[in-house]
Amino acid sequence: MDVIKLQALDLVIASLLVLLSAGISSALRLNLQRQVLWAALRTVVQLLLVGHILRIVFAHAAPWLTALVVAVMMALAAREVAARPKARLARRGNGQVGAMAVVATTVVTALFILSTALRPEPWYDPRYTIALVGIVLGSVLNAASLALDGVLSGVRRDRLAIEARLSLGATAHQAFASLLRESVRRGIVPSINQMSAAGIITLPGIMTGQIIAGMDPIDAAKYQILLMFLLCGASGMAAMGAAYGAMRRLTDERGRLRLDRLLSER
Amino acid sequence: MLAAMSDKPPVLRLRGVYSERLSPVSIDLAAGECAAITGPSGSGKSLLLRQVADLDPGHGEVELDGAPRSGMRGHAWRRQVIYCQAEAGWWDDHVAPHYTDAARAAELFQRLGLAPGKMDALVQELSTGERQRAALARALALAPRALLLDEPTAALDPEATARVETELRRYLDGGAAILMVTHNPEQARRMARRGWRMEQGRLEPQWT
Numbered sequence: 001m002d003v004i005k006l007q008a009l010d011l012v013i014a015s016l017l018v019l020l021s022a023g024i025s026s027a028l029r030l031n032l033q034r035q036v037l038w039a040a041l042r043t044v045v046q047l048l049l050v051g052h053i054l055r056i057v058f059a060h061a062a063p064w065l066t067a068l069v070v071a072v073m074m075a076l077a078a079r080e081v082a083a084r085p086k087a088r089l090a091r092r093g094n095g096q097v098g099a100m101a102v103v104a105t106t107v108v109t110a111l112f113i114l115s116t117a118l119r120p121e122p123w124y125d126p127r128y129t130i131a132l133v134g135i136v137l138g139s140v141l142n143a144a145s146l147a148l149d150g151v152l153s154g155v156r157r158d159r160l161a162i163e164a165r166l167s168l169g170a171t172a173h174q175a176f177a178s179l180l181r182e183s184v185r186r187g188i189v190p191s192i193n194q195m196s197a198a199g200i201i202t203l204p205g206i207m208t209g210q211i212i213a214g215m216d217p218i219d220a221a222k223y224q225i226l227l228m229f230l231l232c233g234a235s236g237m238a239a240m241g242a243a244y245g246a247m248r249r250l251t252d253e254r255g256r257l258r259l260d261r262l263l264s265e266r
Numbered sequence: 267m268l269a270a271m272s273d274k275p276p277v278l279r280l281r282g283v284y285s286e287r288l289s290p291v292s293i294d295l296a297a298g299e300c301a302a303i304t305g306p307s308g309s310g311k312s313l314l315l316r317q318v319a320d321l322d323p324g325h326g327e328v329e330l331d332g333a334p335r336s337g338m339r340g341h342a343w344r345r346q347v348i349y350c351q352a353e354a355g356w357w358d359d360h361v362a363p364h365y366t367d368a369a370r371a372a373e374l375f376q377r378l379g380l381a382p383g384k385m386d387a388l389v390q391e392l393s394t395g396e397r398q399r400a401a402l403a404r405a406l407a408l409a410p411r412a413l414l415l416d417e418p419t420a421a422l423d424p425e426a427t428a429r430v431e432t433e434l435r436r437y438l439d440g441g442a443a444i445l446m447v448t449h450n451p452e453q454a455r456r457m458a459r460r461g462w463r464m465e466q467g468r469l470e471p472q473w474t
Contacts, residue, residue, distance in 0.1 A: 160355025
């Protein structure tokens, strides 16, 4: 494949665009110039670091090394899911809900694709596994944190309605039904929008990358379709898992609403 | 059978119900009986009703017709022992979806002095007093064995209050029981055979 290799100088020239953005911020007194430069620096360091780590991992192709990288990626995603909502569940509930939603959905969807559509040899080939997990995690993280935030911020607002249903003999599940629906919807909608806009409004990053790397556009499109389906399923599962996990922690074995397990907002 | 009738267990029996902010309470309510609790705001009256309805974690046992609460699922208990909040919550924008039995609800609306058109209204279009009666109708439509009422007529004029009390007496005549919190001592005298006073989480008998 005839990829145009980038030289360090090419990146330095491209960084002029970052300086342009910082210049705009300075001219308009947005006070964002420091943030722009800092973010650009982070991008350089983080991506180069990841590139070097992946080069080592790909070169070794050892199962344990692949598993370690995947585990670290999942842990960071779970932490992010837990940290995004403003409200906190007691006893590190956010972290547990985030970890459960992230790990379960990522493992299920990634294994599903690795055993049906892709089937690399060996099956844990880091080139496929890590790339796949990375893409899935992005969607899972978004869907799970939106759904979790939906339940945690909605439960205080809907307290009277939920308790009214409980008082009239509803199960916790019935009393939470509309809040759960609303929260799961919030988590899934972005991936629906992403699918409907794909190719028309934006060229998805993966497809663009593969086209630049010399892949036939139809083949690249097929890859992108596979990934879109994967992300759709993953975000659905993640949103549902996070919302139900939050509901379980906000109710108890007697079917009561336990707002005492929701810590006050920061 | 007749022998069993004579020592029929009370409809609602509280045995040492307590929580962090509530000293132990024991009360028996016979079929057709209403008990009233008065006392200053924040003294724990609503907390006691919530304890009986099993809406908050706490201790002690409550029995319904001799059957212990601990042997029932939480929602099954609350279906029979319904707590009516002072300020009711609504889970739909419209009034009608809050009632499963439309005919029964229409009948209750009429007896509580709510215009039939209110059934098709939005909840927010109802006045505070109308909402209070609509919430009571919601509970009565389910025909529970016991009602836990928190200020059931706080927002009502004398005429509407009289209608509600008449309806509650009719409900009691069916063999049910009511534990009622009220700020109005006259209402307590009118409705209840026995009265208690709540003071800083302690329940003291006031009259019997």
